[in-house]
Amino acid sequence: MNLLKAASFIQSHQSFYLAAHQSPDGDTMGSCLALRAALLAMGKEATVVCPDPAPKNLAFLVGVDTVTGTNGIEPPKEAVIFVDCADHKRTGALQATLESAPYQFCIDHHGTNPRESKDGDWVEEVSATGELILRLLNELRVPITHGIAVALYTAIATDTGNFAYSNTTAESFKAAAELMQYEIDLSELNRILFREMTLAKAKLVAYTLGHMELSEDGRLNLCAIPESVLNACGATKEDCEGLIDDLRDIDTVEAACILKESDGVMRVSMRSKRVCDVAAVAKRFGGGGHLRAAGCTLELPLKEAVRVMRNALSEALA
């Protein structure tokens, strides 16, 4: 592990761009902004750059208003650190600009990272890049402020689904314990990170749970959402995330399936709990995925697609 290399990269430079990946999430934003605050405290220059704006629900992160996008970005003067970017491509429209930097380093937790930053990297498969940044700040002996603690907690909590995904380890909890010393308002933070939803999302949940159809003694749960409903709700792609989990969460359900109409095709997502191999079902229709989470696309009218998926999943459950 290259913690010392990362610390030394920081110590040997004065001016930094900290690069967050496109479609930024809590880990890339929290990690970048925590590192920015630390570098500023060390008397260095640091700017967080990201090809996309930060999601609205991260507006509470200290410094998020300084994040610079593609608009009028100046070429990097000295050093760039790619933070939580699985590869350089994840910096999207900023990639070429960032790769023109004289010095480049990468700090990331994706095992697949190709380690393409020319002056080195610290890639370690932990739950979140935020865990690495916390270790780095401790190594650099930068005092953790309340703002840094909130940013790193956000990084770790979001990338572990609030300590619920299988990537969560003892280390994730230890990091959280350490950060809790800095008076994080957990209850408010959790509300913002994990509960807040748009009106469109609420309408979609109401539609989905109101129109789902259980069969196979409640073991199969299926819902189709016509494009007209998606439009009437004003739903974005983000708003549709998690609906499939709601369908699966009913206690009798073993397999859940959601079909979303989009540009005349039906996009199908499936989940299962313990028995049903939904990847095999997806494969039959040219899709793919994992044993418990898979998807495919059907070029069929909505009602026909529903019939096809119900039959296939009923068979898989038999």
Added chain:
Amino acid sequence: MNLLKAASFIQSHQSFYLAAHQSPDGDTMGSCLALRAALLAMGKEATVVCPDPAPKNLAFLVGVDTVTGTNGIEPPKEAVIFVDCADHKRTGALQATLESAPYQFCIDHHGTNPRESKDGDWVEEVSATGELILRLLNELRVPITHGIAVALYTAIATDTGNFAYSNTTAESFKAAAELMQYEIDLSELNRILFREMTLAKAKLVAYTLGHMELSEDGRLNLCAIPESVLNACGATKEDCEGLIDDLRDIDTVEAACILKESDGVMRVSMRSKRVCDVAAVAKRFGGGGHLRAAGCTLELPLKEAVRVMRNALSEALA
């Protein structure tokens, strides 16, 4: 703190009843069953007793099938430990039987505990009694098994709302980190503890989000549920929990209000985020509560109750 007293109470006795409180939750059940496993491993006799059956979603806890209720319970031979019981009354129909025990001790985390167990107590205000049991097992040098780890994790995770309530401390996270050494399947456990819902609950969520009415530029969100709907959904009291949070979670909302019709009266729950004093509103109608969570009961027909609450909350938001 009386950790040593608790350890010595256990060491000086051979036969134990471990008393869980009525309407048992993850903390009382997880703590009792973890302690039971430890006592059995020490070669002692231990039976978990509880006036009510364990909730269905805790069926995975090792030993939950041995929990003894009021039916044919024998008088305690030697020692009783009240676990997570804020007072002896919380053991409901078992109280008299348990108080007939020759030796009685209490382990609990409720600051209000009257410390009425005659041979002493260990009451310490931590996030969950499960935290205390973990310290106790370490003190007793009982090896933590996978089953014990899952039970204690369940105790802590449920009483902190998955590390989201304001009672969560660095110690809660440290305990979780320690328990993670024993290969807990976090993703499955989280699904069972925090996501699984009944069909009745899903129907209620669909109704609530489908019939809510936003006003005051989306800052007020109100929904009334007629008794006929509650009945049609087959909803229990438990199924109704959390609906008010769903109403509050919409991003524009500052104050949420749910009115549930029950035996001809309207039971009103209110929540707010940052500004609105819902306790003051509840007080106007003979209710009470906290600044951000309060309730009252209105002896009015549904439509009239909705009008009254909307007016009162609109005023409070003005």
